[in-house]
Amino acid sequence: MSAVSPRAWMAQQRACGREIALVLDSGFDERTSLLACLPSERWCAFYAQTEVAHMATLGPSCFLIGEPEAKTVQALLDQPQRHWGWLASLAPDALAAWAAHWRARLLIGQRPQQALYRFHDNRILAAALQRLPSAALPAYLGQAISICYWDGQRWAQVDNPLPGVHPLPTAPVWLAHGSGSEAVLLANAHRFLLAHHFAAYLKVFDPPGHPDWLRTQLARARAWGWETPQQREFLLVQSLSMPGLVLPEEWGPQAGESPQMHLHRLRYRTVG
Incomplete structure (x- = not known):
């Protein structure tokens, strides 16, 4: 985990030929703007194709943003305290697989005692990353090559040591409580x-x-x-x-x- 500027991080990832994925909660005006300008293959609703598909428009989305979308997301990068979400870099054509990765981790527990895991919330992400050992990062981050997020005090970067498809662990480490076993x-x-x-x-x-x-x-x-x-x-x-x-x-x-x-x-x- 290291401090980073989100704009410098985005430039570095693009220079490596990677896509920039914006994980964005609903309720932000930028979501409407991105939906209006991006084709369907460059965004997805995480709740779609799940048991909570009826909430897809109210849940988080993921947008692949390029240089043309820079102005649209500028306010988000300048105001991370709004807790709008976070950034990830992906290999080209990895969006669908990465969406499936998070959909498999979306629901916690068994019916009828299920809860939605708020992975899109940068505070939940930051808390999980604080307690995850490096070996557990691939199962958590999936196809994401690198991520950039606001940890509450600064922008931070975490690189995935083994991006790709990973099964959901029986006992996910990221659900362990940080203050005790x-x-x-x-x-x-x-x-x-x-x-x-x-x-x-x-x-x-x-x-x-x-x-x-x-x-x-x-x-x-x-x-x-x-x-x-x-x-x-x-x-x-x-x-x-x-x-x-x-x-x-x-x-x-x-x-x-x-x-x-x-x-x-x-x-x-x-x-x-």
Whole structure:
């Protein structure tokens, strides 16, 4: 990981004959502009061709941008604090395969306890890259040769040691929590629910059928970028109050919504 200027990075990648891929969340005016000027083979909606295809227009997209699109994305590069997404370099004709790579990593957990992994959010990406060893980068980044992203304080570059097609690991390292092992988090969550929500927590075990419920909720918190104990506790308690112990789909993060804004919206909803 090294500091870099996004414009210098883009120039370097183009000099190597690579395409520049802009991973962009929905809700930004630049998305509309890029859709109007790029042919269909130079962009894709990540949620298309997945179980959440009905949300494709509300989810992230990927655009292959060239020199003609430089002015369109200028404001994004100048304002990374808007958390619009990040940049990657790809080999020519690799877009479709790279979209398939992320679609395979989009949903976390098993039905009906599934959550969307916000890989397009530069904050989620930065948190994952902080804890990923070099050997785990290929399975995470797939066909991306190099990526450029805002880590919260500066622009950073990470190069993929082995770009290409890689299977989804059984236990993806990027879903491991940064502040402690999964075993510790599971134990802490279990103790919290036993101590403060014992009666509701019994529903997880009677009748049997939710052996992975707690693990799935923690994975959902990671996918949403909820890193604090208070955020995880809120998610656990609200999930226990729902029919089938499953949060409704509309409780997921909205386009352009930060993890903090997401939590605030749901807290307001439960109080209101």
